[in-house]
Amino acid sequence: MLLLRRDRLLLLLAFFAILAADFYFHLWPEIQSRFVRDCDCQTKSSTVPAIEPTVPNTAQGTSGPTVLNTSEAAATTTSSKLQQLFSHPLYRAPEPKSPNQDLLLNPKEVIHNYRKRVANLNRRRRTKDSDRNLTDSEAHTSWLQFHVGINKEALYPRHSSAVAQLLRDMSNVTIIGADYSADEKALNGECDCSQIVKPSGTHLKLVLRFQDFGKAMFKPMRQRRDEQTPEDFFYFVDYQRHNAEIAAFHLDRILDFRRVPPVAGRLVNVSRDILEATTNTDLESVFFVSPANNVCFFAKCLYMCKTEYAVCGNPHMLEGSLSTFLPSLSLAPRLSVPNPWIRSYTFTGKEEWEINLAYCDSIKQLPPYNNPQRLLNVIDMAIFDFLIGNMDRHHYEIFTKFGDDGFLLHLDNARGFGQHSHDEMTILAPLYQCCMLKNDTWQRLNLLVLPEYRLSDIMRESLISDRLSKILTEPHLQALDRRLETVLRVVRRCIRVHGVEAVLHHRIPTPKYTTTLQ
Ligand SMILES: Nc1ncnc2c1ncn2[C@@H]1O[C@H](COP(=O)(O)OP(=O)(O)OP(=O)(O)O)[C@@H](O)[C@H]1O
Numbered sequence: 001m002l003l004l005r006r007d008r009l010l011l012l013l014a015f016f017a018i019l020a021a022d023f024y025f026h027l028w029p030e031i032q033s034r035f036v037r038d039c040d041c042q043t044k045s046s047t048v049p050a051i052e053p054t055v056p057n058t059a060q061g062t063s064g065p066t067v068l069n070t071s072e073a074a075a076t077t078t079s080s081k082l083q084q085l086f087s088h089p090l091y092r093a094p095e096p097k098s099p100n101q102d103l104l105l106n107p108k109e110v111i112h113n114y115r116k117r118v119a120n121l122n123r124r125r126r127t128k129d130s131d132r133n134l135t136d137s138e139a140h141t142s143w144l145q146f147h148v149g150i151n152k153e154a155l156y157p158r159h160s161s162a163v164a165q166l167l168r169d170m171s172n173v174t175i176i177g178a179d180y181s182a183d184e185k186a187l188n189g190e191c192d193c194s195q196i197v198k199p200s201g202t203h204l205k206l207v208l209r210f211q212d213f214g215k216a217m218f219k220p221m222r223q224r225r226d227e228q229t230p231e232d233f234f235y236f237v238d239y240q241r242h243n244a245e246i247a248a249f250h251l252d253r254i255l256d257f258r259r260v261p262p263v264a265g266r267l268v269n270v271s272r273d274i275l276e277a278t279t280n281t282d283l284e285s286v287f288f289v290s291p292a293n294n295v296c297f298f299a300k301c302l303y304m305c306k307t308e309y310a311v312c313g314n315p316h317m318l319e320g321s322l323s324t325f326l327p328s329l330s331l332a333p334r335l336s337v338p339n340p341w342i343r344s345y346t347f348t349g350k351e352e353w354e355i356n357l358a359y360c361d362s363i364k365q366l367p368p369y370n371n372p373q374r375l376l377n378v379i380d381m382a383i384f385d386f387l388i389g390n391m392d393r394h395h396y397e398i399f400t401k402f403g404d405d406g407f408l409l410h411l412d413n414a415r416g417f418g419q420h421s422h423d424e425m426t427i428l429a430p431l432y433q434c435c436m437l438k439n440d441t442w443q444r445l446n447l448l449v450l451p452e453y454r455l456s457d458i459m460r461e462s463l464i465s466d467r468l469s470k471i472l473t474e475p476h477l478q479a480l481d482r483r484l485e486t487v488l489r490v491v492r493r494c495i496r497v498h499g500v501e502a503v504l505h506h507r508i509p510t511p512k513y514t515t516t517l518q
């Protein structure tokens, strides 16, 4: 009994010893660390690492989330620079209330045509599957709203809800068709070959059709975001970059040009969304499975199919850009015009603008550039191209309905954002040779260098909304700020030499907002 009692005591002692050891070695350090974590002492907060912004989406081939420094983080948490910019008086100047003659299309006619197409489709489908009939409300799709909003001033009104919806739709709506674009078909003699088209061995684009009748130009990812175009590449053999198409749309909207059709990024399933969706046997025939078991397809095989030209899914999924289709040429004819500052698409050739210092004087005499508005539009385009680093603007397009005054469409920006470490000054030739600029462009450019706006910050914020974010690496965003400063320096030099009156052109008389920035 006694022994038993002693044993019990020993057991109790051992139990307390274990408890004490557990408290000392485990619980106490935990309590200590909790206390220190919760306290907001000076010493601790100064060692808090930089804040990571929440990046909504990451996709294959993109780098991880950026680490912002604390001042940037503060700016993003307190307010949106993008919203501030878009509510600035310069971005709120009244837009012309487009009377019908200023619209590209007659809305009633477009909607009537569209309803006819829907009815036709429903009639054909009724025999197969009556549940899939499109309703009238489905007929008011975002791309249709976009089409009916195109006017003489721009492709879409500021703060257009249709564009916001369109961007969402393009990255979500089911893809039901895929085909080569008309200009690629022309390479095979299937279309009008009177236009010069060059073999597109290294670039590849497809027209995708959506369930809601929308259409978009698809350009697949060919280059990683952090890869720079090799120095020895000519601009005309450079890759097409899907992220450049996306970034260019955002930049164009930030500059308030609104001359780039809305572009959204999307992860496309190449097997389901292209191979199964196409009825073109040529396109079907260029698909293959790579040794790594990825589904791949070639650019159009004109001469020979080289596997290095192929793009591959992972194993099916492939990043790409989707550029909203403009209204068909039959509804809204467009003219393709050679850029007067076109480059020589040969290894050695030089164009006149590269050797004739008075080139702009002669251009100014020639129609349509004897209309200053047209020349000013070309100069806006040159600034846009300089900012993105695009040397491949061989042509631009205009809607014939709007005549010589109409805005220039900035289609095909896929050769932008190739090199962040190089600024190609010759892209600015129209600006420094003519020394002319629209006053409202000048005012907006001046706004975008101010620290409270800063182009790179606004672009970074705007691009976060894209499905494939991050779209641009930090060095490319920083290059935008540097290039913008360069544009302003060039204009200031023009003003010093020729005077402000000769350089800055007002179109809309006496805008309400007056700036002291210049
Ligand atoms: N969003 C769009 N809507 C309608 N047509 C478009 C659109 N984007 C491009 N296109 C048409 O397709 C043509 C070729 O497109 P794009 O220039 O982007 O491709 P590309 O392969 O770079 O052609 P190129 O080598 O001729 O420059 C354009 O000139 C234009 O007429």
Ligand SMILES: [Mn+2]
Pocket (backbone or CB within 6 Å): 392, 412
């Ligand atoms: Mn091109």
